Amino acid sequence: MKQFKKMAKFRSLLRPSLGNKNSSHKVSRPLQNSQKIDLFHPARSDLYHWLLSLSWRKFLLLVTLFYFTLNIFFAFAYLSIGDGIANAEPGSFKDAFFFSIQTLSTVGYGSMYPQTFYAQLLMTIEVWMGLLLIAILTGLMFARFSRPTARVHFSQVAVVCSFDGIPTLMFRAANRRTNRILEAQIQVSLVRNEVTQEGHQLRRFYDLKLLRSRSPIFGLSWQVMHPIDQTSPLYGNCAEYLEQVEGEIWVTLTGLDETFSQTIHARHSYSSDEILWNMRFVDIFSRTSDGRYQIDLSRFSDVIPLN
Structure with missing residues (x-):
């Protein structure tokens, strides 16, 4: 029991560093009793990585x-x-x-x-x-x-509205570069607090099934949709429930940059107050005089109530 509480405390310390910030952990050998991981001073624990991560x-x-x-x-x-x-x-x-x-x-x-x-x-x-x-x-x-980087823009909010008669979680992603991201893959997870039958408190991940999780060519915009059906961990829940369990939606996107032929990745997260229910995104697509499609990023996160 004491060991589990220590692990839970360690997870709570790690939690603020996740979300929209980059982090990676690799364990090569067990830590000795005298070794400690400095979570709040990355320059001490990994100077090279800290210098590369600075703006x-x-x-x-x-x-x-x-x-x-x-x-x-x-x-x-x-x-x-x-x-x-x-x-x-x-x-x-x-x-x-x-x-x-x-x-x-x-x-x-x-x-x-x-x-x-x-x-x-x-x-x-x-x-x-x-x-x-x-x-x-x-x-x-x-x-x-x-270092390969991605300039992927995510909408500031996610919405829950009906799509083909099924409540659906939606958010947007856009490639801000003029090139293409090949073989783009996106994964969405729900993170929430839970209490096991033994009374242990933990933060658990649930993968959310998407209508389309892969795109051969990611050029302009991608509206990601998760149907909230009976197989969804969000089924039967509402905004108050997500706020109660401190629910978050974590998004990771990976793909191949066609210019550098290198794998790039981007990620984002939506807290419970950034998920708007019974709202939908405004239309941002239009066509130029020569017939090409364009998107208006100034309205990328704009939403309107359902009729």
């Missing part, structure tokens, strides 16, 4: 701060050894700082150069660190640019 703005800001901090550190180090830089004003932080930038980048214009043994030793350490950092940053930049 471009935060990544470039972090690199810039680290670059200037490192040069400031070496500038003070050069000042601490006295008059070790030729043609530099004695005690000038500005000259020491710009000499550190020239050394770290291995530019070396020649106007300033180390003239003492300790300055040459410090310069050797800085050049070695500069070469190492350039290699690391080059690898990180290449990994970030080469």
Whole structure:
């Protein structure tokens, strides 16, 4: 019983990191008693993955701060050894700082150069660190640019309305790129809290059967539909029930990007308050003057009440 409660507590800690955010877990060997997983400080547990997961703005800001901090550190180090830089004003932080930038980048214009043994030793350490950092940053930049990504736009809400006389859960997905996603597959799951016969509380997954879960070519828009019939875990339930059990709809989409020939994926989730009952989506399809279809993404999540 104690072991199960610990596992349930561990699941509750993991839950906020799921939903619309990316996460993956791989267990290669059992954890020892002294090992702990840092759930709230990913930079400590997996620095490489954390650097790849940062947004471009935060990544470039972090690199810039680290670059200037490192040069400031070496500038003070050069000042601490006295008059070790030729043609530099004695005690000038500005000259020491710009000499550190020239050394770290291995530019070396020649106007300033180390003239003492300790300055040459410090310069050797800085050049070695500069070469190492350039290699690391080059690898990180290449990994970030080469990582396959998907620009799939999901509707902000899901609706429940009648389709062919059957209550149906619906939401929309659109490819925001001009290319196509080949062999697209979508999977929808219901996640809700349950209590077993033994009194254990857990969060359980149920796969939802879709009218169409595969698309050979995903180009414009895809309206995903799950009929709420007698085989559906949503059968006989309502909005109040989903709110009571903290129900969520989890969506995962995978496919092959035709430009890069690489597998891409996207995911989204709908909480109970984002599922609207007795509503339907507005029509967003139209045709241009030359006969091509287009969709209006500005109304992608607009809904209207059923007549």
